[in-house]
Amino acid sequence: MRVRAAGVNPTDWKQRATGGLLGEPPFVLGRDLSGDTSVDSLRVLRPGGIVVSILPVGSGELHDEAERLGGRAARILVDADRAGTREVARLVEAGQLRATIAGTFPLADAAGAHRLGDTGRTAGKLVLTVD
Template identity: 35%
Template sequence: MKAIYLEKKTGHKSIILGDIPQPYPREGEALIKVHATGIMPTEFRWFPTFNTPEGKPRRFPIVLSHEFSGTIEALGAGVTGFEVDDPVFGLNDWFTNGAEAEYCVAPATALAQKPKSLDYIHAAVTPISALTAWQGLFERLKLERGQRLLIHGGAGAVGTFAVQLAHWHGAHVIATASSANLDFVHSLGADEVIDYHQTPFENVVRDISAVFDVVGGDTLQRSWNVLKTGGKLVTVATQSEGATDQRTRDAFMLVRADGSQLAEIVKLIDAGELRVFVAGVFPLAEAREAYDRAQEGKLRGKIALRVAE
């Protein structure tokens, strides 16, 4: 099958378009005919990309992109709730090959039926960002109705979902964004939007119940000071995982696959409560260009690779 893959531990400039063996589903897994996949430039820096859970080097070739949409081609033993040809979306295991290929495998528990209101492109860029927002807000922060929530990076791939989910949940949402995105983030449901180029957020917000951070670095460190007593902070910024500060490491969260949560997100999307934003679409053969665009940053939503027409 055609796939985008790496043959050595390196960056996106070394990715290859070529042929590799098609995977087959094991017990509890589904084989997916991939229609589209969302790309994550930070994946080149993640531990699971090049290592096994035990810390040993993974075998090459390594296929990236672990969120996808497509149709079920075959089912492994013991899978229930899905049938061949079902349109689905979901996540692969981080420690296995991803979805920049004509076919991929995924645990059935990491899948959900594709939202009826979304095409395959928009569905493909949803799982990681939407689940990150869901788990950060509702599992880690335990967000409650009426709480004052500060979201850093409200216009980004994760931030757009975080703002919308928090608004739907009844929180008072304060978000940071660039001047070009102030109106956009307001339209997502933010009650207040701070232009981070013009106003240090700590000068205008205080007594915050919870902070959801996707920026990291100095922004994260300054955020501790705006929390009220007993307030909570979660960060999904990649650099926070290896921080020397124990408080920062404890606040870091890595998303996990969860088909049941995806099914709840599907309900919100099809009900019009959540909008999905695609910043650009590239064919599989132009994966390098897609990563170039994604690494430029300042995107509303995520870059997608179209695998099947």
């Protein structure tokens, strides 16, 4: 996995939360889910750890629970601006940034893409095409 090259150790957090994995609990946990799963993520961290999400971290519930458990919660927000978009395009063209595509669907089958996404078993982006 490309993330391993950056020193990241991906794991199944649900298995980790139930004691299914051995080793030191993570200090930083990246999340791309919202709701109860983000709050549950806090219980996986070692004391003082942080859950970082690309989605809104809620109206305080996640922050409150993080504080109660001795951790923190934060959101990473990237503004879409011209300079940033150009840099992303440059990285793609240079082969330094690639997206994993889990499936491609015609716009007319957007419901099919949603059904696949709802399974929670996709590894990558679902792409809608306009013909």
